[in-house]
Amino acid sequence: MAVLLVTGTDAGVGKTVVTAAVAAAVTAAGASVAVLKPAQTGARPGRESDVETVRRLAAPAVARSMAEYAERLPPLAAARASGLPPVALDDVLLAVEELAGSHDLVIVEGTGGLLVPMGDGWTTADLAQQLGGLAMVVAPAALSAINHTALTLEALSHRGVPAYVVFGAWPVAPVAVHRVVLAELPGTRVGVVPDGAVGWPPERFRTAAPSWFAAGFAAAVTVEP
Numbered sequence: 589m590a591v592l593l594v595t596g597t598d599a600g601v602g603k604t605v606v607t608a609a610v611a612a613a614v615t616a617a618g619a620s621v622a623v624l625k626p627a628q629t630g631a632r633p634g635r636e637s638d639v640e641t642v643r644r645l646a647a648p649a650v651a652r653s654m655a656e657y658a659e660r661l662p663p664l665a666a667a668r669a670s671g672l673p674p675v676a677l678d679d680v681l682l683a684v685e686e687l688a689g690s691h692d693l694v695i696v697e698g699t700g701g702l703l704v705p706m707g708d709g710w711t712t713a714d715l716a717q718q719l720g721g722l723a724m725v726v727a728p729a730a731l732s733a734i735n736h737t738a739l740t741l742e743a744l745s746h747r748g749v750p751a752y753v754v755f756g757a758w759p760v761a762p763v764a765v766h767r768v769v770l771a772e773l774p775g776t777r778v779g780v781v782p783d784g785a786v787g788w789p790p791e792r793f794r795t796a797a798p799s800w801f802a803a804g805f806a807a808a809v810t811v812e813p
Contacts, residue, residue, distance in 0.1 A: 602756020
């Protein structure tokens with residue numbers, strides 16, 4: 589099955605807009621895309637969830653979350669604070685397998701960074717290893733991205749998970765520090781999502797998304813390993 593796990597160097601780096609951009613780009617290439625969010629934190633009435641953002645911007649064939657917690661905390665801590673059961677790794681793997689049976693690509697969006705506790709005894713890194721597919725590391729356009737991206741890629745490499753890198757919010761008017769980050773960022777960079785794209789009208793977003801990724805990207809991520 590073709591699966592892409594979207595993780596990041598930290599929270600707030602643009603994982604959701606990148607997930608939407610990948611979904612839009614792959615859909616534009618004629619493939620069927622399902623998006624799965626194992627755990628949504630900070631879920632409050634009137635606040636657009638990550639899955640709702642992806643639906644609005646990219647309109648994939650399927651987009652759903654498995655658990656939602658009100659507290660804006662790492663998923664395991666949020667589950668405990670809410671008095672709700674945490675997400676089980678086996679349940680996530682089963683959900684991915686079911687979606688993969690009827691879609692060309694399943695995109696799984698993590699919460700926080702790679703080693704944030706997602707449930708009892710597992711992190712997004714464990715999920716990446718179990719899925720056996722590709723990962724995408726979302727990095728910010730900041731100097732900290734160089735070190736944090738290297739650490740995330742190293743953790744994935746130790747688990748045998750190949751990974752791409754993408755900027756989640758590239759500034760419209762980059763300055764010297766951004767050019768340094770662009771030149772020094774480790775890994776295989778396959779995309780740059782412009783800052784503010786999350787607020788674009790859906791039609792504009794879907795039209796532009798394919799141009800944010802390297803040539804052949806959509807075909808590469810829909811090939812089963």
